[in-house]
Amino acid sequence: MAMLRSIGSKIFSIALVLITLMLITSMGTSWVAREVDEELERVEQHYVPAYADLSQAEVKSLEVALALRQFVYQAEHGGDPATLKLLRERVDELESAATAEIIKARGQLKFLLAENDAYAKVERLARLDTRLEFLLEMLEKYEVSVRDMILAVEAGDLAGSENQMRLLDRRRAEINRHLERDHADMYASLKYASDNLQIMQHRASQASMALTVIACILGLLAAGYLTRNLVRPVRRLLEGARQVEHGSLEVDLPVRSRDEIGELTQSFNMMVGELKKKERIRDTFGRYMDPRIVDGLLMRPDLAHDEGERRVMTVLFCDMQGFTGLSERLTPTALVTVINRYLTLMSEPIRANDGVIDKYIGDAVMAYWGPPFVPAERQAELACRAALDMLDQLERFRAELPDLLGLRREVPPISIRIGIATGDVVVGSIGSEFSRSYSLLGDTVNLAARLESANRYYGSTIMLAEATRRMVGPGMSLRELDRLRVAGKQEAEVVYELYGRQPQPQRDAAFADALAAYRRGDWPKARNAFATLADGDAVAATFLHRVEKLQADAPTDWTGDWTFTEK
Structure with a gap:
């Protein structure tokens, strides 16, 4: 009984040390991981969407210019009113979409400004937010000019609309320059956040590795201590396990102690006895069903449940x-x-x-x-x-x-x-x-x-x-x-x-030709073709007999399909 308490106390002490180290490691890793997760969430849910919104705004801006030119072109070449109306609505829709994308990007920036406390990030994002505000004002003025030009075109003032178009092109070029610059700055902010995330992940990995190394060293020391006390009975168990692994089930280890190792030895002997029983079952039922199914039913009892499974077999x-x-x-x-x-x-x-x-x-x-x-x-x-x-x-x-x-x-x-x-x-x-x-x-x-x-x-x-x-x-x-x-x-x-x-390519080709004639209902040709093949070919002889009957009956609803009524 004293030995039982001694082994139990050693294992308990080692477990306590390992659990303490694990808790420390878990707490430190969780703290760092929480910061990493928060930063990752910012990148995924705000930096990346803001970058995507500005990309969409840039695309919509270019589409506005294209739609506007299509409108002017149709007006100059006598386009029908319905087409002009659709193009005008398309211009309005794209202008609204471009403005909406920039507003969405500003919304993401405002959230990031409220969440970040690092001066470098705040300064960069605040500067970008100010420029986007200015860009929205430029877009608003541009939209007013676009509406004026559309009204001029619809009124038939094509000369005035041409001058207005040149003015709009210059403003569009300026807006595009601002958009490209803001887009690039947003990408720089996204890259800065991503680089910072990688640094945080690297630090978290280093901290976790250091704590893991300490836990491993202490675990090895404890394992060395236990080995000196348990090596002999464990070696006997290992040898017995090797014999079982190589297929020998004639293993019966002596139980020479009343501690946990003795109990383990006794359990091992019981396990070998159960394996003997399963082997006898496998040998017996392997004669009545496939051994792979027997193994599956023994190792996975769930296969014997009522639920079926659909497969292609x-x-x-x-x-x-x-x-x-x-x-x-x-x-x-x-x-x-x-x-x-x-x-x-x-x-x-x-x-x-x-x-x-x-x-x-x-x-x-x-x-x-x-x-x-x-x-x-x-x-x-x-x-x-x-x-x-x-x-x-x-x-x-x-x-x-x-x-x-x-x-x-x-x-x-x-x-x-x-x-x-x-x-x-x-x-x-x-x-x-x-x-x-x-x-x-x-x-x-x-x-x-x-x-x-x-x-x-x-x-x-x-x-x-x-x-x-x-x-x-x-x-x-x-x-x-x-x-x-x-x-x-x-x-x-x-x-x-x-x-x-x-x-047999030649024979198969001749049979395929005969079969094609049979399906077309060309009975004389099918009969001659199958008659040529019938000698030594039982299938061709069967079709020859069938064709002779069909030729005599001359079916009117022939489809080439044959119905086999017997099971």
């Missing part, structure tokens, strides 16, 4: 063709062995391309790509690469199937269909109060499932939505397949076939 559906016939010939044990091997092979490309397997639905696989698991710009490309790799895995599965079935002849043909779509989905913990899964919902998921199913009617293997096609980079062999209206969608979706890694 790429969804893939893969289904085995011929599974029903295969399942009817197998015992339950053999069927599970075959389907597990098939799903293992189909899952490897998804994981290898950073995809997340959402669920297995019988022999079907649903997976997705997108943030935070992969970069948003690469999600479609990775999904397509996974699909192509799944075709390679299918060949491997076909080679293994005779051994899995125990057959050498009459091995049922097996193929797959894949649909990929990209778009908005809702991501979240979905299910009942008793059972949930971290999954996706939305039209994009439904579209991917529809595209997978649509492959059977086209003879294709991998079908992509248009949004996926736009995100896919080079290195993919793609061709436009159709404008397809799937079940549940009002508008047709342009779909594409992904058929390999090596493009």
